[in-house]
Amino acid sequence: MFKTFAKAIQSLSVALLMGLPMASSAQQLSENASIVVESPWARASLGMSRPGGAYLTVRNEGSDQISLIGLRAEISGMASIHETRTNSEGVSIMAPADNIVIPPGGMFALEPGGYHAMLMQLQSPLVEGETFPLTLLFSDGTELEITVPVLGIGARGPEG
Amino acid sequence: MMRVAKIAAIGAAAVFAALFVGWWQVDGPGADSAPGKRSLPLTAMEFSLTDQDGRDVGPETLIGEPSLVFFGFTYCPDVCPTTLSDISGWLDEIGPDAEDLNTVFITVDPDRDTVEAMAEYVSYFHPQIQGWTGLPDQIAAIADGFRATYEKVEGENGEYTMNHTAGVFLFDATGRFVTTIDYHEPREFAVPKIRRAMQNRTERAES
Numbered sequence: 297m298f299k300t301f302a303k304a305i306q307s308l309s310v311a312l313l314m315g316l317p318m319a320s321s322a323q324q325l326s327e328n329a330s331i332v333v334e335s336p337w338a339r340a341s342l343g344m345s346r347p348g349g350a351y352l353t354v355r356n357e358g359s360d361q362i363s364l365i366g367l368r369a370e371i372s373g374m375a376s377i378h379e380t381r382t383n384s385e386g387v388s389i390m391a392p393a394d395n396i397v398i399p400p401g402g403m404f405a406l407e408p409g410g411y412h413a414m415l416m417q418l419q420s421p422l423v424e425g426e427t428f429p430l431t432l433l434f435s436d437g438t439e440l441e442i443t444v445p446v447l448g449i450g451a452r453g454p455e456g
Numbered sequence: 457m458m459r460v461a462k463i464a465a466i467g468a469a470a471v472f473a474a475l476f477v478g479w480w481q482v483d484g485p486g487a488d489s490a491p492g493k494r495s496l497p498l499t500a501m502e503f504s505l506t507d508q509d510g511r512d513v514g515p516e517t518l519i520g521e522p523s524l525v526f527f528g529f530t531y532c533p534d535v536c537p538t539t540l541s542d543i544s545g546w547l548d549e550i551g552p553d554a555e556d557l558n559t560v561f562i563t564v565d566p567d568r569d570t571v572e573a574m575a576e577y578v579s580y581f582h583p584q585i586q587g588w589t590g591l592p593d594q595i596a597a598i599a600d601g602f603r604a605t606y607e608k609v610e611g612e613n614g615e616y617t618m619n620h621t622a623g624v625f626l627f628d629a630t631g632r633f634v635t636t637i638d639y640h641e642p643r644e645f646a647v648p649k650i651r652r653a654m655q656n657r658t659e660r661a662e663s
């Protein structure tokens with residue numbers, strides 16, 4: 297109990313535990329603090345007809361392996377995780393990735409050119425400077441809602 | 457007298473070394489593309505497209521200045537905006553020297569990427585980046601000349617995405633293909649490659 301509390305202090309996530317909004321670059325934790333999400337961000341969209349893309353890092357601080365198995369977001373009629381690969385011919389291919397295994401103590405990054413949160417059927421545009429809630433679904437039943445800040449279309453990472 | 461000869465010899469050796477390095481990187485074993493996959497020179501291509509302002513463009517639009525060309529589509533959530541951001545960063549880093557570099561984003565999805573869509577999309581990136589679209593057979597013609605490929609992939613609910621060649625193509629001012637910058641290539645490699653394409657302006661004749 298004390299350890300969890302100390303960790304929460306350390307990661308400046310007390311605000312989240314108390315249900316208050318928090319800064320974007322800080323960590324966001326699951327209830328038992330075993331899953332930590334860092335540096336979420338999304339690119340602004342041009343209107344609503346194009347899919348949006350979002351990125352984040354998940355750390356597994358628990359003692360069991362977990363899998364990130366899906367996403368849910370009110371802002372998207374169809375949210376899922378995609379992987380972009382470049383084949384030996386230099387062709388970029390995008391495909392669904394629905395089971396991302398994260399070992400205890402491990403981390404997994406959704407980042408440009410690798411994995412992304414694919415937000416199809418946008419229900420409203422992703423506007424630079426705004427935020428939206430995104431729920432991460434894990435194999436152990438954990439549903440972790442995080443707040444994703446929207447950066448510019450030309451953003452390259454969580455810092456812009 | 458001996459001293460002058462020695463300096464001349466060192467100078468000649470340096471020139472030969474520079475020539476060898478150039479050959480190695482451009483045509484020799486250090487060249488980036490597999491044989492048969494090299495883009496044609498722009499002078500051997502025929503295509504007619506439309507730029508973001510509605511103007512007709514073709515190979516002649518590019519020849520005369522070095523060029524940086526990238527294929528993609530505006531409905532692309534990940535690789536295309538990332539590459540355009542990277543290109544914007546490279547242009548910023550090179551600064552005024554890059555002002556004459558033709559920098560073009562060509563859509564492989566002309567059904568959705570109209571002139572207006574391209575104009576709006578490129579406006580969010582470096583002002584030097586142009587966006588070209590056109591008739592499907594003209595897009596096919598330019599991709600073929602570049603030895604680039606693309607294909608439509610149907611998803612659920614009638615949505616589709618495009619697989620496409622993700623590398624950035626560099627040509628010198630004569631229209632000769634110089635090299636590609638692969639996706640994920642760090643800036644320390646990308647910027648010197650662009651500078652190389654810009655230097656080829658005077659050093660290399662059409663091959």
Ligand SMILES: [Cu+2]
Pocket residue numbers: 378379390412414533534
């Ligand atoms: Cu995707």
